[in-house]
Amino acid sequence: MTETTTGAAPRVGWIGAGRMGAAMAERLAKAGVDLAVWNRTAAKAAPLKKFGATVSETIAGLRDRDVVFTMVSTSEDLERVLLGEGGLLAGERCPAVVVDCSTVSTDASEALRRQCAERGVDFLAAPVSGNGKVVRAGALSIVVSGPEETYAKVAHLLGHIGASVTYVGEGDIARLVKIAHNLMLGVVTQTMAEITVLAEKGGVSRNAFLSFLNDSVMGSVFTRYKSPAFVNLDYTPTFTPILLRKDFDLGLAAARKLDVPMPVTAATAQLVQASVGSGRVEEDFAILLDLQAAASGITLKPEDVSVDDGLGAADEAARS
Missing domain, CATH: 1.10.1040.10 (N-(1-d-carboxylethyl)-l-norvaline Dehydrogenase; domain 2)
Known part of the structure; x- marks a missing residue:
């Protein structure tokens, strides 16, 4: 498993346990990743407990994680969970890496990348191709852009989620x-x-x-x-x-x-x-x-x- 700079396996957070998010988080949990999940409706995240994940009552509870994945519906939702009241980046402590798997606009992604950079957080755009059944069948495809060294740090985690992971370059071109x-x-x-x-x-x-x-x-x-x-x-x-x-x-x-x-x-x-x-x-x-x-x-x-x-x-x- 990918390690942090201290040599320990990364502690991972997950935001968004809808049809897609829950299936993707489940694959991480089944792979033995130390995973904590937040969803607006906590009941949708609860089934992940049987695979070893914990459920966080707040987004703030994920701020001490090394890597946090997000999987939400819209650009507005992504901005809200990252920068809104009680958001992931709204406190003094932030994760080292945010990996966003949502389908959002390039402009929104660029703006959120800048906000992450101001807080010392690396940001990867990692949208996916598939649906819940495709995820569970192990056939999901992921396209990734952002700092290549950051991608290298989390590539193993992405490999647990998808059968195909393609790095396409810097910035937000994965969008x-x-x-x-x-x-x-x-x-x-x-x-x-x-x-x-x-x-x-x-x-x-x-x-x-x-x-x-x-x-x-x-x-x-x-x-x-x-x-x-x-x-x-x-x-x-x-x-x-x-x-x-x-x-x-x-x-x-x-x-x-x-x-x-x-x-x-x-x-x-x-x-x-x-x-x-x-x-x-x-x-x-x-x-x-x-x-x-x-x-x-x-x-x-x-x-x-x-x-x-x-x-x-x-x-x-x-x-x-």
């Missing part, structure tokens, strides 16, 4: 990488919805079409993973339309700043907005399929068949 990733997530899902509805309206079952697609050169880990939701209309949320809209807003803002035309992304952004406007904001963003079907004059029904999401083998390996 742009993650936002670009999520733009593709939305565009591919919308395209997948369009071609699936096309096939179904032409008389092909969704299961048959997606089985063919996934076994072809056009299939991917993602199309296979999303197929059960498309076939059986199971919209249990992994990532909501609201969160996807946020990332499209961030991505298109970055494109304007860098003068990069993104016509396909811009068109998809309007369809993501339509999914939000439908009011189904607590479901998975795969509801793009339903919206495409409605626009095509058909009503979908669950096919009620077993569909492999491609994570089974990885999930079994993680459990063993």
